[in-house]
Amino acid sequence: METAAISVNYFAIAAGGILSMILGALWYGPLFGKKWLQIIGADALSPDERKQMQRSAGPLYLVQFVLTLFQVLVLAHLIADTSRASGIERALWIWAAFVIPTLAGAVMWTNESSKMKWARFLIQGGYQLTLFLIFGMLLQFWK
Template structure:
């Protein structure tokens, strides 16, 4: 495990995580905020509750963990390999496990599509960044 961390470019991990964070802002903002809110029962009032610093801070930490794991899996491969790995992880692990949860929670296919689509774009971009900048 020690060697896996030694080979990681943590600047690239930070940028990859930040890119997923930005994609999330666009995805759940101007692109899909209305259908996402409708599918989850979220309201503007409910969205303003809580502590945004905690929500956004913890979300960024989670994306740092995901980007670090992707960097460990990817190693020093190319941008194309990064894109392929990002797509594979998003489809084979993230989207499928989210799908299982959504099935048991009786959530809609539309919500799954919005959330899985975000992860597909985010992981693909993170993989591209990590593959290009290792």
């Protein structure tokens, strides 16, 4: 059985990784940063403790970037492998079916108050929705 080669745009994948970092800096910074610091308990840290936390997060940004590149790569293959759904539609289905249930499961089992659980879920779920919409558009239109 012969299969057709799937073509993906590696520049679009790299752009998706870079855009995820930019969106994350905005999302967890000026847009929702104060609430996010409250949710993770960093709002009570001294300025020195907060700087130390930021310094220790450096390697984690690299790990997150690599994981996001992998995520965009897999999404690119899934989008390229079908003509039945647009890139945006495919990205939304994956977000709704895999990201949201996984995120909800992780948030439900924290020791946070119900209000904090909802805040965490909405901030992270909203970020992921925005990210997947960006990925879907990027991969659909930049072929």
